[in-house]
Amino acid sequence: MANVENLSSVPASEDTEFGFKRPEMYSADIANSINSYGRHVFVFYKTPEAWLSQIEDEGLPQRFATLLKDRKSDLPVPTKLNVCEGGGSDGDVLIFPDMVRYKGIKDEEVEVESFVEDVLVNEKPWRFGREEKLSGSFVFVCTHASRDKRCGVCGPVILERFKEEIGSRGLSEQISLRRCSHVGQHKYSGNIIIFSPDSSGKIFGNWYGYVTPEDVPELLDQQIAKGEIIQRIWRGQMGLPGGVPEREHGQAVIPSGNSVADKSTGGGCCQGSNGSVSCCQNENSKPEPIKKEVRKCTIWFQPLDKEEIYIGAAVVGAVATVAMIAFTIYKRSG
Template identity: 45%
Template structure:
C-alpha cells in the first residue's frame, strides 16, 4: 500500500539531529564561521559516505509554502506550531493508506505578496501550484487532489514552468542544514542572477528532507533531455558545486554523479541500475584497445627523461597537459580538495581519478583524444632523441 515518505520534514526522520546550541556564537541565527569544521562545509564527515540510494523511494512531492526557516520548529507537526502546516501533516499521515502512490511532504519558504505566498501548494512532478490553502480546506484538498486524483474543487491549479531547487535550511532540526542551507541559497541566487535566469530557475529554502549528515542537501526539479520533469536529490553540496549543478544538471540535463543521491519515481533497484549504467561508461572507454590506466602508464614511461631544445619536456610542449607536479590524494591536501568541491577519491584510473569520476561522457572522450595527442608528441620526441 502506498504511503507518505518517512523521511519527510513533517512526519519523521531516520537520524536524531543535534539540538541547536544557543551558546555557540551566531550571526542572524546561523552558527559563526569558526564552527564551520563542525557544522559547515569543512566537516570531517564530508564525502565519507556513498550517496546513491540514501533516500527512500517515493513518487510525488508536495510543498507547502509557509513562512521561513527561522519560524519552523524541529518538527512541524508539533502542537506549538501554526495550525495549517500542523493539520496538513497530520491529515496526510492519517490518509496515507488511501493514496495510490508514495507522497512526500515538505515545507518551503512562503511570503505573502510574492510568487510563493503563505498557503500555496506546489506539487511535483505535476508542476502545478494551488493558491491559498487554509486550515479549513485541508481535508477537502487531500481528498480531492491526493486521494481521488482530481482537481481541487475550491481552486484551479496553475502550471509551473522552469526549474525549481529546494535547499534544506532547517536549522532547528539540524545545525548542519542551518549552516549550509542559507549559504547555498545565497550562492544559487547570485549565480542565477549572473546568468540572467531568475525567471527560469527558482531556489527556495525548505524544511528537513532527510539525511542530515549529507548537508548541504537539495532537491532539483527540472526537465530532462526528453522534456520530462524529474526530481533529483543531491548531497554534500558546497558553494563551489552550485555553478556545476546549474550548468550541468539544469543546463545540460546531466547528472553530477559524485553528489547524486536519488531520482524520484525509481525503486531502490532502479536507482542502483541507473547509477551503474552511468558509471559503466568509464569502464568501457579504451584508446586503441588499451585502458586509460595503461595509456597513462605508457605515457609516463615514454615521456620520462625526454627533453627537447630549450630544456622543455615533451609534456610541456603539449600545451602543459602533463606537468611534473605531484597531487597528494591523502591527508590535509585531500581535505582541502574536498572542501573546494573536488572529488579526489582514488579509483581504477589512478592519476585520472578526478576526471574519470566527475566528467561526463563527452568530457572523457575529449580527454582520450588529448591523451592520444600527447602520446603522439611523446613518440615524436622519442624518435627525435634517437635520431639526434
C-alpha cells in the same frame, strides 16, 4: 566566478564542526540514499527562522502531515511533504512532478481534507480552487536550522551562491529558488532538491547531498541546463527505488531519462530518442560475456548467435563424416 569566501559568514570553528570542512563530508556513499516515492508536496508556511524543529507539529503543515499519514494506503503513489518559505504566500501548495500550484489553502480541517481527497488521492483538480501550471526549474535548499545546525550553516551559504549565479546569468525568470524544511539525512548537508524538465519536458526530481557553494555553477550548467546527473553528489531521484544502492560494475545505478556527468568514470549513460538508456555500449554490438564465479575458477560464457550455432553444428557433422569414411577405407585396406 564568485568569491566563495565572501559568501560565507561561517566562523572557522563552526565551519569545521557544522560546515563544509567538517570531517564527515564525503565520508559516505550517498547514491540512492532516499526512499522511493512518486510525488512531492511543498506547503508555503512562514519563514525558516520561525519553523519548529518538527514543523509538521503545527498549523497547516500538521494538517497535511496527519492526512497524508491517515490516507497513505489511498494515495496512488508514495508522497513526500515538505514546507518551504511562505514569502507572504502562506497556504500555497506546489506539487511535483505535476508542476501545479494551488493558492491560499486555509488552515481548516475540511478544506485540507477536500484538497487531499481531490488532488492527491483522486488526482483531479481541487473543487474549491484553481490550479496554476508551473514552468521552469525549481531548486529547494534545506536551511532548517532549528532541526539541525548543519543545515542552518550550510544551507544559507549555498542559497546565496545560487542567488548570485542565477542573477548573473539572467535566469531569474527560469529558475525558482526557495528555502525548505528537513529533507532527511542532515549528515549529508548541504542538501538540495532540483525539479527540472528534460529535453522532452518530463519533470525529474533529483536530490543532492554534500553540496558546497563550488558545486552551484555545475548544478546549473549540468543538471538544470542539460539534465545531466552529477554522480559524485547525487542522492537519488523521485520515482526511483531507494534504500541500499544497487550496483553495476561498482557504479551506482543511474536513472533513465537523465545522462551522467562524472569525469571520474570512464563513460556514461545516454538517453535515446525513445527514452531508453545506453551505457557505453553500441546498440548493434554483441552481448558482453557473462562472468560466473565457480569457487576459485573463473568461467566466461559468450552467448552465441543462432547462425553461429548452425555453423558449428555443420562443422561437427562434416568432421564426423570424414572420420567415418577414413575408418572404412582403413578397414578395407587391412
